[in-house]
Amino acid sequence: MKALVVYESMFGNTEQVAREVAAGLAGRGVEVGVVVVGDAPTDLPGDLDLLVVGAPTHAFSLSRPATRADAVRQGAVPDRAGPGVREWLEGLTSPQSHPPRVAAFDTRVSSVRWLPRAxxxxxxxxxxxxxxxxxxAPTGFLVTAVGGPLADGEITRARELGERLADLLPAEPGPEGVPR
Structure with a gap:
């Protein structure tokens, strides 16, 4: 099974979650790559079984150029203000014969545990x-403040998400057509 984890991260928190999700997938035997959204392919490979996409919640949704610029004003690294997950997904093409399954996650500030949208x-x-x-279902991870860090226990939850997603993938057939 092959997976790709694509993330957008302004302060590094979403990247931490992405890497832990990937570790959980890899721990279950999934071949996994992790890539920041600016380097992610817009044409998904035909042998991709799972695409995991994560982004920070900005103004109750995915970031926009203005919200990324605002994050830079709040201390985010300027080179992270390029195109985000929203723009990448809008330009994404998927193989028609075998589109991968997708899982989504986000990071959000813990002072607002429930968001009407994220x-x-x-x-x-x-x-x-x-x-x-x-x-x-999409998973939300909490950060203690806009710049982080992640709330206690969120790294563990991220790894567990990766493990759960790996368990959702169908078993690969072995040499005789029997699931492995």
């Missing part, structure tokens, strides 16, 4: 519009 559900919605199959 980046994760927006990712899932845009992925469906691109013809991708959503594998699991």
């Amino acid at each position: 980046a994760g559900p927006a990712i899932a919605r845009l992925a469906r519009r691109r013809g991708l199959r959503v594998a699991d």
